[in-house]
Amino acid sequence: MSERARSGIGLGTILACLGATLALGLAIKAPCASGDWSDGRQYRRLCYSDIVPLLGTEQLTGGRLPYLDPCAPSEANCDEYPVVSMYAMRLAAWISEGTAGFFAANALLLSIAAFVTALCLYLLVGARALYLALAPTLAIYAFMNWDLIAVALATAAVLAFARRRNVAAGVLLGLGAAAKAYPALLVLPLAAERVRQREPDGGIHLAWAAAGAWVAVNAPFALAAPASWWEFFRFNAARPADWDSLWFIACHRLTGRAFCEPTRLINAGSLALFLGSTALVWWAKRRREPGFSRLSLGLPILVLFLLSNKVYSPQYGLWLLPWFALALPSPWLFAAFSLADAAVFVTRFSWFAELEGLGGLPLGAFEAAVVVRAAVLLACVVAWVRRPQPGPLVEPSATAHPAPEPAPT
Template sequence: MIEQQLVNPPAAGDAEADENRGHTSPAVPAPDLRSADRRDKPSRTDSLTAQLSTIVGGPVGDHALIGRTRFWTPLRVMLAFAVVFLALSWAGKAGCIQQTSDGAGGLTLDWNNGRQYVAMCYSDTVPLFGAEHLDEGAFPYKKQWTEIGADGRPDARYMEYPVLSGLYQYVASQLAFAWKQLPLPDALTVVVYFNIAVVGLALAWLVTVWASARLSGRRVWDAALVALSPLVLVHAFTNFDALATAFAATGLLAWARRRPVLAGVLLGLGGAAKLYPLLLLGPILVLCLRTENRQRLTGLRERLRDRGGIGHGLREYLADAQLSPLRSAGLTITAAAGSWLLVNLPIALPFSSGWREFFRLNTERHADPDSIYNVITSFTGWPGFDGTLTPSQPPTVLNLVSLALFAAACAVIAYIGLTAARRPRVAQLMFLVVAAFLLTNKVWSPQYSLWLVPLAVLALPHRRILLAWMTIDALVWFPRMYYYLGVDQKGVPEQWFTGTVILRDLAVIGLCALIVRQIYRPSEDVVRRDGTDDPVGGVLDRAADPLLPWLPSALRPHPTPLASAVAPVPAHR
């Protein structure tokens, strides 16, 4: 009766209505719009999550109101998951900060009998405290020391990390010294240093999770794999790469929110911590080149011809009120270069030798055990592109081959991005570029796999597939540790380790193949269902594609029936 009265209000003078008027609304209530019905519901759309959800009562109901929880929002749940996994990661490394007697009444780290490998707790953070002379309070890049190389010759050494990573280590060491001066629980300085460094790295990974969740759009639960990745358990604190992932993820978030200058600043800062955030600028440029239209470039040519030459014309073009794709890419790249220089110049100018150490070592180092080049050598005995080298000889040919292979891979990825019938999503091309860099590089340190985690979740949010790859990649750590232990100490032969490296590389190649398939068949892209275009796209999201492409015909998009299976998303009005 009440429901009928709400739908059909009674006529004036109705006695029954007058009697009940104090109990009903004077008009039909507005609909409740607080349910986030467009949000992806993994317990109903993903078979793996549906099976796991039976632990907590099964999939979400058909009539459930989504997004009404006041405190336990998806983001807070994922941050809580991340805290648990980060705590477990610290526990996994804690075996390497155990203390024991040094035989003279003092304490030292218990790394006896290869404990760091047997317990699989190794972290670069611990030995770098002494190796980089941070235990002396020395300022990175200024401090020089001499090491005797494998060839018996003395070698001048400096801090070997990019500027922000090196300064992070220095600040953590200074905080450790300050801790020792306070009436607080005491331990070896290196132990205090490790724990302080871990706190900052944990916060950086939480920022990565937060930004990934914001970038996921309606598929917010995809970011749960960033928080719950097996790679976090193993490598969150192996090195300092979480700093770079935080800058990269927040830089992408700024780009997605159409703030190109802030995006460039954050990516430039990430490049000052590790190289890979700068690689993300390439896909942005390629997709913006594709989206730029002929009319705007014709206008630029007219300004260059009629309005005072190159400088004045470019200023007018860049000052255009419309935030065009090409202008946005230019602002981002310029801001990235500026922020990178702003961080590096204060170190490079007064301490040029120390600043160049990172680049020198990366040029002179040989193929690491993790690289595909060493894998081939371990199974075939191949001496490498340069043949047999002494430790002091740089692998010149290997450097050129690695660079050429990466450049060729980037050219192929750019061609895919420019010619695919529908514009690829930003995250898809970014994953392909970073994966190509790791696969062709002569160094793939184990923690580098963290670079791929947020990009993989955004580019290919298939939970079973990603969890399988992350598990394979994380498990490479176990034969790696026992290979480093040595066969003479009951370790494993090199081929046991390099064999798992092959599996990891094949898994990453498989992810790349699936992403390329979805670029050419956007109907299979789960992100683009329900009319979504590109949550990470920023100015590219819902932009017309293509609108009078200015590229040569060989590099223009080629429509195909498969791509037309998903209707193009209309541009914003």
């Protein structure tokens, strides 16, 4: 009997819960959807969304094509998002009118992405899809930015992988990486799992398909408008440590300044910390459980990337929600992460309100929330190392191709 049958929780229940969570998310953002922030409501009422200002800063109110048409001179960055995300914005601007309409169109697109993610998770792990459908992080951040598009593509890639469709999985990861960079990180655990299963060709096909899909989407813009296309990479390399990162806290505490200038040093340190910590965690898990599914490495890889990176934008917590269902279905750890993530949200924007003279919490409260969230995420990585793997993602059918005997990697 499948896990879905044993749980008694059907797809309808999952989707109903998801709909309620998204409705709550819309209610949270609704006070800010008109774009009238003259009273500081985006901070006072905790309804801030990147979608609202980016209609103007990305210069989408006319017919401008991202990358291909030049940006008008402006103090704000323009064309700073990857191709798929930029053209999702462009599509929303085409089918809407005004700031409120732009927000509504994007909310529709992002809701579709959330339902796709939930459906894929249900097909993979049944009732554990509730880790997404009932997530407070989803309610808070679903309509903050465009991350749900990449989340949907990455989760669909895992479903394709579980059904042994390696090329499709790679293509979906490549498209996801063309929306937000993080799905590219998942190529490693998926390819490594095929190697463990003595199917190295499958891993190679997946990796090439991911690279090919990313190139196919990006090459036309890179060739037609290289400077505009490169802006995303230039901007992210040059930006200082973001407020939500441990790097910012370290700089602030060591120097007393709220701006971290040694960007190149931080970039190098972030990469070294990420690679070193990932290798250490992989070694620890393999030593404890040699035959573990390398697919589940997706969870610690994403966590360690977020903790070591100089940018941990508020909505990045959405990346982790499917992986609680896939690799660490622990209600207690999930609840701890949800509370910590919500605390970062509240203290972050309350501090912004304080900076605007609207009354709010001090920077210290925000930094404390960031540290607590980091501690919770590290606890999740430790738990992933120590706990046995959860049940299989999908049950093999009677006609399925038999999986080869695993080999350690």
